[in-house]
Amino acid sequence: MKIYMDGNDTVLTHVEDFNLxxxxxxxxxxxxxxxxxxxxNSFCYRIIAHGNALIVEQDNRSKEDGCILRLYNTDIHEYETIWEHYFDLYTDYKTIKESIIKGSGELQDIIKENSGIRLLNQEYFETLISFxxxxxxxxPQIKAVVKNISQMAGKVIKDNGEEVYSFPDALELAKLSEENIRECKAGFRAPYIMDAVRLYLDGSIKEDEFIGISTDDARKLLMTVKGVGxxxxNCxxxxxxxxxxxxxxxxxxKRIMEHLYFKKDTDKKVIEEYAYEKYGEYAGYAQQYLFIYGKNNLMK
DNA sequence: ACCCAGGGTTGCA
DNA sequence: TGCAACCATGGG
Structure with missing residues (x-):
């Protein structure tokens, strides 16, 4: 991968295993x-993450050498502090994909056709509330609620001549009432969001609490929030x-794993444990490819 | 007028 | 432990 500035934009070339x-x-x-x-020939998106808005474009014309990504109005510092991590660009997906295919040949075609999926590294609080x-x-409805909440409680970001809103942090969200959150079309989830904000602000589920604990313990800690199962x-x-x-x-x-492996009705916890045995540290990556597999083969 | 959505909680056996 | 009704809201 090569990185350079072109005017106000950061441009990445020879990006491998990446599809926006x-x-x-x-x-x-x-x-x-x-x-x-x-x-x-190109896909262009605006992403809002980590308090920033980014317009990013992938040019699909140069596939042999990897793709070209243009991050509009982004300097190298912003790229290195936010977007490199966000897009998981320092992770080598070749090894991961080979390992998954080795254990699950049936995913080979899907992985080759969708070889550019990356697992993002998103902001913890936003991800918790979003899921x-x-x-x-x-x-589409989830996106609408996220946008409504951002407009109601987030900060204005001026981005390429438009005004957009960051996803609110916990303090900003705490200023809203349950009724405000319902107005954002969150429905019965509004009290769950209130509970998550309360626990985040009292420190019991802040990021630091997850450092150095097992994933099982981390999962249990997250599930102390009402509305988090x-x-x-796991998301x-x-x-x-x-x-x-x-x-x-x-x-x-559940349907996909039953279709591929179990051939019968199977408990979700059993499926989760099977996936961990089968894919180990790469289970989350495998889940992305499995979902595409199901979308192509099982969903109508 | 239904039925379901990449779930989770509550209540009741 | 297991199961199903219910939860708001929007779209088919």
């Missing part, structure tokens, strides 16, 4: 919009706390 569309639209992230300047919102909702906790672990062995099992992952 696959990465954003696989259900791990809700704080982005596709920009209408996307074309057949509390996600329960029993579809992705196994699935939501938070996987997408924001760097626990790449976490394996969220939702209704679809």
């Amino acid at each position: 569309k696959e990465t954003l639209e696989c259900g791990q992230c809700f704080n982005f919009v596709r920009k209408d300047i996307s074309t057949d 509390i919102i996600s329960q029993n909702k579809q992705i 196994e699935k939501v906790a 938070v672990l996987l997408y924001s706390l760097g626990r790449r062995e976490a394996f969220p099992v939702d209704v679809w992952m």
Whole structure:
């Protein structure tokens, strides 16, 4: 990978195993919009993360040498402090993909076709609230609630001539009433969000509490929040706390794993443990490919 | 007028 | 421990 500045933009070339569309639209992230300047040859998105807004474009014309990414109005410092980590760009996906294919040949085609999916490293508090919102909702609705909450409690960010809003931190969110949160269309999840904010601010689930504890203990700690069960906790672990062995099992992952391996109705906890035995530290990555597999083969 | 959405809690056996 | 009703809201 090569990095240089072009005017106000940071440009990355020879980026391997990276696809912006696959990465954003696989259900791990809700704080982005596709920009209408996307074309057949390039995809352009605005992502809001870590208090910043980023317009990023992937040019798909140069596949042999890896892709080209343009981060608009972004200097190298911002790239290195925020986006390199966010996009998981220092992780070698070749090894990961080879390891998964070795144990699961049936995923080979899917991994080759979607070889650019990356696991993002998102902000912990935002991820926690977002996946509390996600329960029993579809992705467009989740995105709408995230946007509503940001507009109500976040900070204004001026980005390329437009005004957008950051996802509020815990102190900003704490200023809202449960009724305010309901107005954002959070529905019955509003008290769950209140509970998460309360526990975050009293320190019991802040980031530091997760340092040096096992993933099982981390999962249990997250599940002390009302409205956080196994699935939501695993999403938070996987997408924001760097626990790449976490394996969220939702209704679809249950169907997919039953279809591929169990051939019968199987408890979600059993599926999660099987995935950890089969994929180990790469279980979370495998989950992304499995989901695409299911989307292509089982969902209609 | 239904039914379901990448769930979780509560209540009741 | 297991199961199913219920939870707001929007879209098919």
